[in-house]
Amino acid sequence: xxxxxxxxxxxxxxxxxxxxxxIHQEDSLEKPIEDNTMTESQDISGISDSAVQAGxxxxxxxxxxxxxxxxxxxxxxxxxxxxxxxxMENDRQIGEAKKEYEKITSRLTDIQKIDRISGNERKExxxxxxxxxxxxxxxxxxxxxxxxxxEAQMRKFEPYEEELVDEIKKMYNAExxxxxxxxxxxxxxxxxxxxxxxxxxxxxxxNSLKSMAxxxxxxxxxxxxxxIVIYYALEVDMTFPYLGTVLLAAISATVIFVEANKxxxxxxxxxxxxxxxxxxxxxxxxxxxxxxxMLSYNCEKxxxxxxxxxxxxxxxxxxxxxxxxxxxxxxxxxxxxxxCLTTMLRENDVADSDIWVSQAIAIVxxxxxxxxxxxxxxxxxxxxxxxxxxxxxxxxxxxQIDELIQQYPDMQKELFDIVKEYSVVG
Numbered sequence: 001x002x003x004x005x006x007x008x009x010x011x012x013x014x015x016x017x018x019x020x021x022x023i024h025q026e027d028s029l030e031k032p033i034e035d036n037t038m039t040e041s042q043d044i045s046g047i048s049d050s051a052v053q054a055g056x057x058x059x060x061x062x063x064x065x066x067x068x069x070x071x072x073x074x075x076x077x078x079x080x081x082x083x084x085x086x087x088m089e090n091d092r093q094i095g096e097a098k099k100e101y102e103k104i105t106s107r108l109t110d111i112q113k114i115d116r117i118s119g120n121e122r123k124e125x126x127x128x129x130x131x132x133x134x135x136x137x138x139x140x141x142x143x144x145x146x147x148x149x150x151e152a153q154m155r156k157f158e159p160y161e162e163e164l165v166d167e168i169k170k171m172y173n174a175e176x177x178x179x180x181x182x183x184x185x186x187x188x189x190x191x192x193x194x195x196x197x198x199x200x201x202x203x204x205x206x207n208s209l210k211s212m213a214x215x216x217x218x219x220x221x222x223x224x225x226x227x228i229v230i231y232y233a234l235e236v237d238m239t240f241p242y243l244g245t246v247l248l249a250a251i252s253a254t255v256i257f258v259e260a261n262k263x264x265x266x267x268x269x270x271x272x273x274x275x276x277x278x279x280x281x282x283x284x285x286x287x288x289x290x291x292x293x294m295l296s297y298n299c300e301k302x303x304x305x306x307x308x309x310x311x312x313x314x315x316x317x318x319x320x321x322x323x324x325x326x327x328x329x330x331x332x333x334x335x336x337x338x339x340c341l342t343t344m345l346r347e348n349d350v351a352d353s354d355i356w357v358s359q360a361i362a363i364v365x366x367x368x369x370x371x372x373x374x375x376x377x378x379x380x381x382x383x384x385x386x387x388x389x390x391x392x393x394x395x396x397x398x399x400q401i402d403e404l405i406q407q408y409p410d411m412q413k414e415l416f417d418i419v420k421e422y423s424v425v426g
Contacts, residue, residue, distance in 0.1 A: 076408055080415050083401045084422035090394035094387055101383045103352075104376050110350045111373055114363060117348055128341050129360035135334045136360075142327050149316035156303045157317050164314055167298065171307040174295050181288045188284060192277040199270045206263045209256050216252045220245055 117125055157164060223245045227238045304310040338357045345353035362368040405415045 076404060076411060077414065077418060080401060080404055080418050081422075083397050083404065084419055087394050087397045087401070088422060090390040090397065093390045094394070097383045097386045097390070101380060101387070104380045104383070106351045107355075108373065108376055108380075110345075110352060110356075111369065111376075113348055113350050114345070114356075115369075121344070121348075125341070125344055126364055128337050128344070129363045131337045132334065132341065132357065132360040133364065135330055135337065139327070139330050139334065142323055142330070145323065149313055149320055153303050153313060154317065154320065156301075157314070160302070164302075164317075167302065168307060168310050168314060171295065171298055171310055174291055174298075175307050178288070178291050178295065181284055181291060184284050185281065185288065188277055188281045192274065192281065195270055195274045195277060199267070199274070202263050202267050202270060206260065206267075209259050209263070213252075213256045216249070216256070220249045220252075 114125075160167065223241075227241050227245070230236055231238045299305060299310075302310060304313055341357055341360065342353040345356060350356070356363065359368075359372065362372050401419065405412055405419075408415070
């Protein structure tokens with residue numbers, strides 16, 4: 001199987017200029033970051049112990065491959081193909097792990113380069129990072145700020161932003177005017193009811209005069225009849241009684257006439273007052289309906305319930321606009337400082353400078369940097385374990401392919417062709 005190993009060695013060998021050295025050459029690989037990493041033997045042994053414990057399920061050792069046994073010649077080809085596919089999967093896993101390993105190593109190297117920055121340049125770097133941290137914290141406060149105004153309300157206000165202050169004043173005036181109109185309507189209604197009561201009293205007075213006139217007329221006629229009967233029966237002089245009765249009739253008629261004319265005049269005056277009150281009521285009703293319609297339209301137009309609600313939402317709108325303005329300024333400052341940070345790191349040959357924008361606190365706080373370095377080392381240890389595991393499994397698989405080919409010497413050419421096929425594809 002020399003050709004398989006040669007092919008895959010060529011594929012897995014890291015370009016010294018661009019990629020990581022082979023995993024078995026860890027001494028040379030560790031040199032750039034030797035001061036910042038833990039002892040390799042301790043790391044690997046710690047991971048291996050945990051891997052052994054985690055690699056057993058129901059008594060089955062997941063880290064050990066079982067031997068394949070063919071039952072006939074046809075089955076031999078299938079087993080070889082399965083082993084080749086398994087080896088290719090191991091190569092793929094090793095390749096992915098080495099790429100990730102290279103990224104972590106690059107980040108650890110970047111940490112060393114950042115730590116080596118000193119002097120005024122270090123002070124400038126620290127100031128930039130502090131600016132980024134403060135801006136991010138300020139940005140988070142903006143994001144977490146609770147606002148009662150909705151996006152829909154914002155959209156309603158935006159087209160009329162310049163005139164909203166005047167509109168709020170108009171709505172307050174309209175509400176005050178509406179209350180005044182309601183009071184006018186109430187007063188006019190009371191006055192109208194009072195006029196109707198006076199009108200009723202005048203009608204009652206007029207009816208009383210009519211009744212009085214009838215009674216007096218009947219009384220005077222009765223007296224005249226009585227006087228005639230007495231005159232003829234007793235032949236008594238009834239001149240004075242006649243004159244007295246005529247005088248009474250004249251006085252009564254005069255009083256009734258004067259009162260009737262007064263009631264008629266009062267009735268006309270009352271009618272004029274009622275008409276005036278009704279006219280005023282109609283005009284006030286028109287003003288009231290128009291004012292209510294205007295208020296209803298403006299409330300619908302601006303999405304508010306009242307002038308007080310209008311003012312409250314306007315204040316929230318102003319706060320939101322101020323928040324948006326500050327957020328934009330924050331974004332501009334954050335972008336500027338982020339660009340300054342990445343530029344300075346690139347000037348110091350930091351490979352992945354963009355990632356430090358979100359980890360600026362680690363440049364300022366040594367404890368955060370130690371934590372990041374620790375996490376990267378832990379990840380790299382896991383990748384070493386993954387690479388070693390797949391290389392071991394691949395070696396066992398290659399050995400098993402050799403054993404399968406040796407079982408049927410007359411099929412070696414066919415089986416070699418299968419292995420070459422996967423070698424070319426791989």
